[in-house]
Amino acid sequence: MKKLILLTAILLVVIGCKTTKDITMNPKIATNTIKIAVGEISDIQKNKAYELGKRVLMTCNTSKFKPFTADEATPSVIQNTTQERLTKTCQRFRQYYGTFEDLKLIEAYTIKSDNSIIFRYKALYSKNIANKELRVTMTSTNKVSSIKSLDWKDEISIN
Structure with a gap:
């Protein structure tokens, strides 16, 4: 009986002391990224990221999308950013958040391994309940390598 109680106590301690993962920052990625001051980024790169990100979200207002060129985006972004995909997303966004108004640059991160920059924009919509983020990743050659819409946190x- 004492062994059973001792074994149960040990199991409870082991289960109770189980570590949990930090879901806000992946350590592998955290060591590879550095937050940078927005003022340190060239205006050309900031403007290009803003214009390309805004072009995607303006599709929700106009229902027209001018596809990215090879000078503006990587081949995978060009292939994945289609009028059909954007229309599906936009229908949902307009229903829940209203009309897209603008982007506000909040912060930027550089990825050390490839010198790309992640721009975090707060997407502003007509409905006050909208709390969305647009994340635009620009390569060192000023091409969009990723565009992602998320709930703002x-x-x-970064993943």
């Missing part, structure tokens, strides 16, 4: 999780 103050603590970043």
Whole structure:
């Protein structure tokens, strides 16, 4: 009986002390990214990221999308950013958040391994309940390598 109680106590301690993962920042990625001051980024790169990100979200207002060129985006972004995909997403966004108004640059991160920059924009919509983020990743050659829409969180999780 004492062994059973001792074994149960040990199991409870082991289960109770189980570590949990930090979901806000992946350590492998955290060591590869550095937050940078927005003022340190060239205006050309900031403007290009803003214009390309805004072009995607303006599709929700106009229902027209000018496809990215090879000078603006990587081949995978060009292939994945289609009028059909954007229309599906936009229908949902307009229903829940209203009309897209503008983007506000909040912060930027550089990825050390390839010198690309992740721009975090707060997407502003006509409905006050909208709390969306647009994340635009620009390569060192000023091409969009990723565009992602997420729910806004103050603590970043780059993945």
